[in-house]
Amino acid sequence: DAGVIQSPRHEVTEMGQEVTLRCKPISGHDYLFWYRQTMMRGLELLIYFNNNVPIDDSGMPEDRFSAKMPNASFSTLKIQPSEPRDSAVYFCASRREENQPQHFGDGTRLSIL
């Protein structure tokens, strides 16, 4: 089975630009999570969805960040406008219901210049 697929793997852009990160969860998984990983703060949960509905976005750092899940097989995390402090690795993860672990994608390494 295909795992969680994220794109792009790497993104380098200038500050002020809009950045869109994409995620395709594992088929049949009802939960989708977005994480950010930095050296200083480790892994932080940004937002998660259940059945395409955002359940908890309290980890989203500020209004510049937004996430959508228009259907069960696709989610986006958007940063507009981007800032250098947004540079990090962003992971998407998915899981089934009921006591199943999360499965992670390979991440998107984002660099904002």
Added chain:
Amino acid sequence: AQSVTQPDIHITVSEGASLELRCNYSYGATPYLFWYVQSPGQGLQLLLKYFSGDTLVQGIKGFEAEFKRSQSSFNLRKPSVHWSDAAEYFCAVGAGENYGQNFVFGPGTRLSVLP
């Protein structure tokens, strides 16, 4: 809310030596416990999980972990380390039936393996 500590930021062992990575959690009830491994430039891969039952759980790549309620610990062990085990290891805790927002990662332990 639950929390996770991994007291060792960095551990170095020789290839063939035994390994134990420590994980302590804070939570009022029995949590769901996980160990993940992250190789450089890669995502997190699940090594093993504990939900209930036998407190000694076996995982992939020869790893095992033991849940000790009295010590609030879930330490990861491997009897003989291979050079390919060099990576970052994360302990994680999930709480409650819907542990989406209650899924917390520890800060990680970086493992280096000497030839």
